[in-house]
């Protein structure tokens with residue numbers, strides 16, 4: 001009898017564990033997908049990950065000619081070349097001088113699940129490089145106001161702890177298409193992915209790639225034809241929450 005009760009308790013325990021596990025994965029999956037600006041206004045935010053590299057130059061030229069500000073989520077490992085690689089310095093200085101925002105995309109672009117300590121170190125190290133680049137350009141910025149996007153849009157339970165430890169104010173994810181794989185996706189599919197996920201307040205995750213010059217102008221034209229404006233973090237007065245005139249950043 002006692003053995004039977006033990007078995008029933010063990011089965012119940014296993015059942016609850018499985019359900020909890022499925023629920024956790026579901027929560028992560030849902031959180032993983034998207035965040036946005038909560039607004040009814042026709043506004044999108046353009047963001048570019050994985051730079052800085054010289055591939056940003058075409059993107060910057062396009063944004064300049066369209067008078068749009070964007071956010072560039074940089075890896076520390078690329079930004080560390082600021083002091084030694086003149087080409088990287090030119091890109092980063094232009095991003096700052098032309099009113100765009102630099103975001104933190106971790107140092108090594110790894111997976112950090114169950115490794116919060118490493119993630120904290122990498123975000124802090126990259127934040128320091130970002131601050132140094134702004135200072136070089138005589139722009140003052142608070143580290144806690146640097147937007148953060150984890151590599152692969154990672155989102156897991158330990159993020160809350162990381163956010164508190166680093167003092168992250170803006171954890172940004174957004175809609176991720178497959179613009180980073182242009183051989184498979186191609187111009188029209190990339191544009192369709194973004195346009196079919198368009199709604200007020202959407203944040204588009206794009207990538208620093210040379211192929212962006214092929215599809216970005218048409219995407220911007222399509223967005224403007226639908227009367228969309230472009231939200232950004234930094235405004236001309238140096239405020240880092242410029243997007244707030246449209247609404248809050250929600251998850």
Ligand SMILES: [Zn+2]
Nearest residue numbers: 049050151152
């Ligand atoms: Zn990335």
